[in-house]
Amino acid sequence: MRLATPPRNKPEPTIALINVVFLMLVFFLVAGQIARPTDREVTLIDADLPSANVPDDALVLRADGTLQWRGEPTTILDFAVAQVTAADGPALRILPDRNLAARDLIAVAVDLRAITGRDVRLVTQQGLTP
Numbered sequence: 319m320r321l322a323t324p325p326r327n328k329p330e331p332t333i334a335l336i337n338v339v340f341l342m343l344v345f346f347l348v349a350g351q352i353a354r355p356t357d358r359e360v361t362l363i364d365a366d367l368p369s370a371n372v373p374d375d376a377l378v379l380r381a382d383g384t385l386q387w388r389g390e391p392t393t394i395l396d397f398a399v400a401q402v403t404a405a406d407g408p409a410l411r412i413l414p415d416r417n418l419a420a421r422d423l424i425a426v427a428v429d430l431r432a433i434t435g436r437d438v439r440l441v442t443q444q445g446l447t448p
Contacts, residue, residue, distance in 0.1 A: 359415075360381075375388070375401075375411070376413045377392075377397050377410065377411065377412050378413045379413065379414045379418055379423065380418070381416075381417035383418070383422050385397065385426075394426060394430060394433070395433070398433040398434050401436070402434050409437035409439045410430055410434060410436050410438045410439070411439050411440075411441050412426065412427060412439070412440055412441065413441045423440075427440075
Protein backbone atom coordinates (compact mmCIF):
# COMPACT_ATOMS: atom_id res chain seq x y z
CA MET A 319 0.00 0.00 0.00
CA ARG A 320 1.31 3.36 -1.04
CA LEU A 321 0.78 6.46 1.10
CA ALA A 322 -0.09 9.67 -0.67
CA THR A 323 2.55 12.34 -0.25
CA PRO A 324 1.41 15.95 -0.08
CA PRO A 325 2.35 18.05 -3.10
CA ARG A 326 5.39 20.24 -2.61
CA ASN A 327 4.94 23.98 -2.77
CA LYS A 328 7.01 25.85 -5.30
CA PRO A 329 9.42 28.36 -3.80
CA GLU A 330 8.47 32.04 -4.11
CA PRO A 331 10.02 33.82 -7.09
CA THR A 332 12.06 36.20 -4.93
CA ILE A 333 14.65 36.87 -7.63
CA ALA A 334 11.99 38.45 -9.86
CA LEU A 335 10.76 40.59 -6.97
CA ILE A 336 14.30 41.75 -6.20
CA ASN A 337 14.82 42.66 -9.86
CA VAL A 338 11.65 44.75 -9.94
CA VAL A 339 12.57 46.60 -6.74
CA PHE A 340 16.09 47.23 -8.03
CA LEU A 341 14.78 48.62 -11.34
CA MET A 342 12.38 50.93 -9.47
CA LEU A 343 15.26 52.18 -7.31
CA VAL A 344 17.38 52.95 -10.37
CA PHE A 345 14.44 54.70 -12.07
CA PHE A 346 13.81 57.00 -9.11
CA LEU A 347 17.51 57.78 -8.73
CA VAL A 348 17.73 58.80 -12.38
CA ALA A 349 14.45 60.73 -12.33
CA GLY A 350 15.60 62.67 -9.27
CA GLN A 351 18.75 63.78 -11.06
CA ILE A 352 16.96 64.95 -14.21
CA ALA A 353 14.99 67.75 -12.52
CA ARG A 354 16.80 71.08 -12.41
CA PRO A 355 17.42 72.22 -8.83
CA THR A 356 15.95 75.52 -7.70
CA ASP A 357 18.11 78.57 -7.14
CA ARG A 358 19.76 78.24 -3.71
CA GLU A 359 19.26 81.94 -2.99
CA VAL A 360 15.47 81.62 -3.29
CA THR A 361 13.48 80.40 -0.29
CA LEU A 362 10.03 79.27 -1.40
CA ILE A 363 6.81 80.17 0.37
CA ASP A 364 5.37 77.42 2.61
CA ALA A 365 1.92 76.14 1.71
CA ASP A 366 -0.19 73.27 2.95
CA LEU A 367 -0.76 72.01 -0.57
CA PRO A 368 0.73 68.99 -2.28
CA SER A 369 4.23 69.77 -3.39
CA ALA A 370 4.62 70.71 -7.01
CA ASN A 371 7.50 69.88 -9.28
CA VAL A 372 9.38 72.98 -10.16
CA PRO A 373 9.06 73.42 -13.91
CA ASP A 374 12.07 74.52 -15.93
CA ASP A 375 10.12 77.38 -17.50
CA ALA A 376 9.10 79.02 -14.20
CA LEU A 377 9.97 82.66 -13.58
CA VAL A 378 12.08 83.06 -10.42
CA LEU A 379 11.28 86.23 -8.47
CA ARG A 380 14.00 87.04 -5.92
CA ALA A 381 13.56 88.94 -2.66
CA ASP A 382 15.17 92.05 -4.14
CA GLY A 383 12.67 92.06 -7.03
CA THR A 384 15.04 90.79 -9.74
CA LEU A 385 13.78 88.16 -12.16
CA GLN A 386 15.47 85.03 -13.52
CA TRP A 387 14.30 82.63 -16.19
CA ARG A 388 16.18 79.44 -16.99
CA GLY A 389 19.11 80.66 -14.89
CA GLU A 390 19.49 83.99 -16.72
CA PRO A 391 18.43 87.48 -15.58
CA THR A 392 15.34 88.72 -17.44
CA THR A 393 12.58 91.31 -17.39
CA ILE A 394 8.82 90.88 -17.23
CA LEU A 395 8.47 91.95 -20.85
CA ASP A 396 11.17 89.58 -22.16
CA PHE A 397 9.67 86.66 -20.23
CA ALA A 398 6.15 87.49 -21.40
CA VAL A 399 7.24 87.79 -25.04
CA ALA A 400 9.00 84.42 -24.84
CA GLN A 401 5.86 82.84 -23.37
CA VAL A 402 3.53 84.40 -25.94
CA THR A 403 5.70 83.24 -28.84
CA ALA A 404 5.72 79.72 -27.39
CA ALA A 405 2.71 77.50 -27.99
CA ASP A 406 -0.35 78.37 -25.93
CA GLY A 407 0.42 76.07 -23.04
CA PRO A 408 -0.43 75.80 -19.39
CA ALA A 409 -0.48 78.64 -16.91
CA LEU A 410 2.67 80.65 -16.25
CA ARG A 411 4.47 79.76 -13.05
CA ILE A 412 6.28 82.10 -10.67
CA LEU A 413 8.69 80.96 -7.97
CA PRO A 414 8.60 83.85 -5.48
CA ASP A 415 11.10 84.23 -2.67
CA ARG A 416 9.56 84.04 0.79
CA ASN A 417 11.05 87.43 1.71
CA LEU A 418 9.56 89.23 -1.30
CA ALA A 419 6.99 91.91 -0.54
CA ALA A 420 3.47 90.82 -1.45
CA ARG A 421 2.79 94.01 -3.42
CA ASP A 422 5.79 93.25 -5.67
CA LEU A 423 4.58 89.70 -6.26
CA ILE A 424 1.07 90.88 -7.09
CA ALA A 425 2.43 93.55 -9.44
CA VAL A 426 4.46 90.98 -11.40
CA ALA A 427 1.52 88.55 -11.57
CA VAL A 428 -0.88 91.26 -12.76
CA ASP A 429 1.60 92.46 -15.40
CA LEU A 430 2.15 88.92 -16.71
CA ARG A 431 -1.59 88.27 -16.85
CA ALA A 432 -2.18 91.56 -18.70
CA ILE A 433 0.58 90.98 -21.25
CA THR A 434 0.08 87.27 -21.97
CA GLY A 435 -3.60 86.73 -21.16
CA ARG A 436 -2.68 83.44 -19.47
CA ASP A 437 -3.24 82.33 -15.90
CA VAL A 438 -0.40 82.89 -13.45
CA ARG A 439 0.30 80.35 -10.69
CA LEU A 440 2.64 80.47 -7.72
CA VAL A 441 4.96 77.58 -6.99
CA THR A 442 5.32 77.04 -3.24
CA GLN A 443 6.99 74.60 -0.92
CA GLN A 444 4.90 72.08 0.98
CA GLY A 445 4.74 72.97 4.66
CA LEU A 446 5.07 70.46 7.46
CA THR A 447 1.75 69.84 9.17
CA PRO A 448 1.84 69.13 12.91
